[in-house]
Amino acid sequence: MTNLSVEAIAQIEQPLPGAPDNWKRFFSFSTDHKVIGIQYLVTAFFFFLIGGLLAMVMRGELITPESDLVDRAVYNAMFTMHGTIMLFLWTFPALLGLSNYLVPLMIGAKDMAFPKLNAVAFWMVPVFGFILMASFFVPGGPSQSGWWAYPPVSLQNPTGNLITGQTLWLVAVAISGVASIMGAVNFVTTIARMRAPGMYWFRMPVFVWTVLAAQIIQLVGLPALTAGAIMLLLDITAGTSFFDPAKGGDPVLFQHFFWFYSHPAVYVIILPIFGVFSEIFPVYARKPLFGYKVVAISSLVITGLSAVVWVHHMFASGTPGWMRMLFMATTMLISVPTGIKVFAWVATIWGGKLRLNTPMLFALGGLTMFVFAGVTGIMLAAVPFDIHVNNTYFVVGHFHYVIYGATVMGMYAAIYHWFPKMTGRMYSEGLGKLHFALTFIGTNLNFFPMHPLGLMGMPRRVASYDPEFAFWNVIASLGGFLLGMSTLPFLLNIIGSWVQGEQAPKNPWRAIGLEWLISSPPSAENFEELPIVIAEPYGYGKSEPLVSNPDALEVAHESR
Amino acid sequence: MSMSIRTVITLGLVAIALALISLWMGQQAYTWFPPQASAESVLVDQLFSFLVALGTFIFLGVVGTLAYAVLFQQAGKYDTSDGPPIEGNVPLEVVWTAIPFALVIWIAFYSYQVYDQMSILGPMEHVHGKMVMSSAIAAPPSQPSPTAADALPPIEVHARQWVWEFRYPDRNVTSTELHLPSNQRIKLILQSEDVLHGFFVPAFRIKQDIIPGRVIDFGFTPIREGRYRLRDSQYSGTYFAAMQADVVVESLAAYQQWLTAAAAQPPTEAYNRAFEEYHLAQNPISTGWKIVEPASPPLVNVSTHPSQNPPSGKESKP
Incomplete structure (x- = not known):
């Protein structure tokens, strides 16, 4: 009787997959990690398009030297x-x-450890997104101090109002920080406590390792940024003087607060993408991940080192020579575990039976651009060279190769790879490959020219520049517009396939992993009976079972 | 076994080819920069050339391997078999951990030496010695040591939104163009009156943020006569991009002459791009957002010519 009523309530609150109105759950306060996962992805992609539009306005401005x-x-x-x-x-x-979406499925859990906290953390995203967008409409316009919000520029308030673009920006960033800390608590707890029987640490897929490593960074680093943002907010609104040199504050202190978190944040971003690469290469090369345990552990090594490299953003700031040398050394060291991963992926691919589906193309393209970004990253770590290119387009080129070249490409790889699992539909390979070609060409056209520009001495954040920089800027702008266009085949593919794509089987890629043992999309609670894991995660070429109870994971009528 | 020898020879040949390409790229790297106008730029360019050669080798090695696999190791259309279940190789993994480790230590050590030689913020505090080379330039100019009798007095750099102003206090000269003698150690005193700015001369390969409330001593040695660009490199608000000035490097005699001539010029209001743009009669693209007003142009003995940094907007069109 109790069981029945609980199910009935679940039916009302969260329409199940297969129910005719199941799309409505994406607009509800759902506590299903799969629904929340897709809510995050769709919301984020909406903002990706807005951020991209702003970038295209910038590239439009920069297509000519004048500010016009x-x-x-x-x-x-x-x-x-x-x-x-x-x-x-x-x-x-x-x-x-x-x-x-993936962590509970991959570790064999029915949901996250704190489903309600999970939903609250998600719904804070549209809230602070709205606050940030609202800043376009306040007098004086949105924040104009760059995403670092360095004081004293960020403290300057020519409008004299209390509610300015800058204060809204700071409120949004602080809420974002709180939401991310909630998420971090949830992920770390889930991975530590919710693993299925037999899912020992060294049986977890590398994606789970990388999420763990990334979320530990959030837990340690975010309080510093959130505190820094609140102190800056107090400086602006309450007359404190933490960072205002005119009143005895120290603007360089803010830079330390900011980068203490915001450098590790780069690893929060790139680590899960390392996880995606580690999942995708074995599937489409049909080989186990080379050096699985070393790859898994190197994620945590990166987490540790990421906490002691932040001053490399401040090599040209008010930092003494000894500090520059010390942080050059730590920054150099962090390339070693990263290099280990790159070599492991190459060794995974080598000698495999490659299948160049869209996810594999995106992963290969992403890896290639990541290697390029790694090379320029080591260059930037070398202080004397950084002194020249610091705050120039060389840096902008470098981090866009990381954030677009590797991260966005990796995101696309992941979306295509798990699209059948998430939606129960197959995507169009043709459109996917077109999307890959446009994205790969667009990324390189847009971001490669930034390197010569930086070497020539073009500072970042300029609205106008000397005519000697025009040639490479025109190319970068054309690449930027191409990148904007490249999202069209993606949107067409995803929306079209979601509505009327071919039905996806449980495991279209013959991939090994708990998520591929259950139907596409999985039922509300993922596993009817918890899987009992009996093998390491990448058993390609070994024909060994992953779980001892594959037939008990779902009730019979739900499997396809 | 003959197969393995053939593999070794092939790998060796590939490595040699990659090395040659990398060395060539390293030489090309010198041409990607502005002219080498300071002693520091020579050191930085050498370091960059080395990094480019090394980076090219690594990039081509990794991407070449991937490209080979993509071209020649694809599965047949109906081939559903798996690849060999190779899960790792300890000696190989040790090698590809140890070599990058050694490489980055090498890069860091080399970079340390270059930075030490540049000595842009003065010599670093060493535990012991190694001061011979930089002792002359390290001596404070107020108390010149016998070896540095001809050391130049320092030049003051004053940055504000969005003006570069240079003062030669000993000659009572003020300018919005930075004149420097060639082949002399230059000492600048960097100060900001409002927000962060950055002193950046690409042809010198040097840069230093200017922190309001601090006085930063900064040094370098120009070695090539010519006119170069100084740019604000730390974002400073609305007219950040317009905050540029010219640096003129000339012979010591010409520099002294310029100082004498400048001292004789009566101070006039300098040309300033930000001020000019802000007060343009009509700016068709203005939003009317209230912004920080540009500082008034300073009174200087020598001003930048407007054509050196023309304003964006209607009046600048020929």
Whole structure:
């Protein structure tokens, strides 16, 4: 009797997959990690398009040397909001969405450890997204101090109002920080406590390892950024002087607060993408992940080192020589565990039976661009060279190869790879490959020219520049517009396939993993009976079973 | 076994080819920069050339391997078999951990030496010695040591939104163009009156943020005569991009002459791009957002010519 009523309530609150109105659950306060995962992904992609539009306005301005398309203040607002949106409203939520969807399935859990907290954390995204967007409509416009919000520029308030673009920006970032801390608590607890029987640490897929490593960074680092944002907010609104040099504050202190979190944040972004690469290469090369345990552990090594490299963003700031040398050494070291992963992926692919489906193409393209970004990253770690290119387009080129070249490409790889699982439909390979080609060409056209520009001495964040920089800027702008267009085949593919794609089987890629043992999409509670894991995660070529109870995972009528 | 020898020879040949390409790229790297106008730029360019050569080798090695696999190791259309279940190789993994480790230590050590030689913020505090080379330039100019009798007095750099102003206090000269003698150690005193700015001369390969409330001593040695660009490199608000100035490097005699001539010029209001743009009669693309007003142009003995940094907007069109 109790069971019945609980089920009845679940039916009302959360329409199940297969029910005719099941789309409504995506607009509800659902506590199903799969629904939340897709909510995150779709919301984030919406903001990705907005951030992309802002970028295309910037590229439009930069196609000529003069400041002639938009007002300088508008340009400055554009790059501030572009950076903020792309990080806090696209990259972080999109990766949280992917992690939300996959982690419980991959470790054999029925949901996250704290489902309600999970839903609350998600619904804070549209809230702070709205606050950030609202800043376009306050007098004086949105924040124009760059996504670092360095004081004293961020403390300057020519409007004299209390509610400015900058204060709304700070409120949004603080809420984002709180939401991410909630998410981090949930992920770390879930991975530590909710693993299925037999899912020992060294049987977890590498994606789960990387999510764990990334979320530990959030737990340790985010309080620093959130505190920094609140102190800055107090400086602006309450007359404190933590960072205001005119009143005895120290602006460089804010830079330490900011980068203490915001450098590790790069690893919060790239680690799950390392996880995606580690999942995808074995499937489409039909080989086990090379050096699984070392790859898994190197994620945690990266987490540890990521906490002691932040000053490399401040090599040209008010930092003494000894500090620059010390952080150069730590920054150099972090490339070692990263290099180990790259070599492991190459060894995984080598000698395999490659199948160049869309996810594999995106993963290979992403890896290639990541290697390029790694090379320029080591260059930037070398202090004397960094002194020249610090705050130039060389840096912008470098981190867009990381964030677009590797991360966005990796996100696309993941979305295509798990699309059949999430929606129960197959996507179109033709459109997927077109999307890959446009994205790969667009990314390189857009971001490669930034490297020569930086070497020549073009600073970042400029609305106008000397004519000597025009040639490479025109190419970058054309690449930027191409990148904008490249999202069209993706949207067409995803929306079209979701509505009327071919029905997806349980395991279209013959992949090994708990999520591929259950129907597409999985039922509300994922597993009828918890899987009993008996093998390591990448048994390609070994024909050994992953679980001892494959037939008990679902009730018979739900499997396809 | 003959197969394995053939593999070794092939790998060796590939490595040699990659090394040659990498060395060539390393040489090309010098051409990607502005002219080498300071002693520091020579050191930085050498370091970058080395990094480019090394990076090219690594990039081509990794991507070449991937490309080979993509081209020649695809599964047949109906081939559903798996690849060999190779799960790792300890010696190989040790090698690809140890070599990158050694490489980054090498890069860090080399970079340390270059930075030490550049000595842009003065010599680093060493535990012992190694001061011989930089002792002359390290001596504070107020108390010149015998070896640095001809050391130049420092030049003050004042940054504000969005003006570069240079003062030569000993000659009572103020300018919005930075004139420097060639082949002399230059000492700048960097100060900001409002927000963060960045002193960046690409042709010198040097950069330093200017922190309001601090006075930063900064040094370098120009070695090539010519006119170069100084750009604000730390974002400073609305007219950040317009905050540029010219740096003129000339012979010591010409520099002294310029100082003498400048001292004789009566101070006039300098040209300033930000101020000019802000006060343009009509700015068709303005939003009317209230912004920080540009500082008034300073009174200087020598001003930048407007054509050196023309304003964006209607009046600048020929």
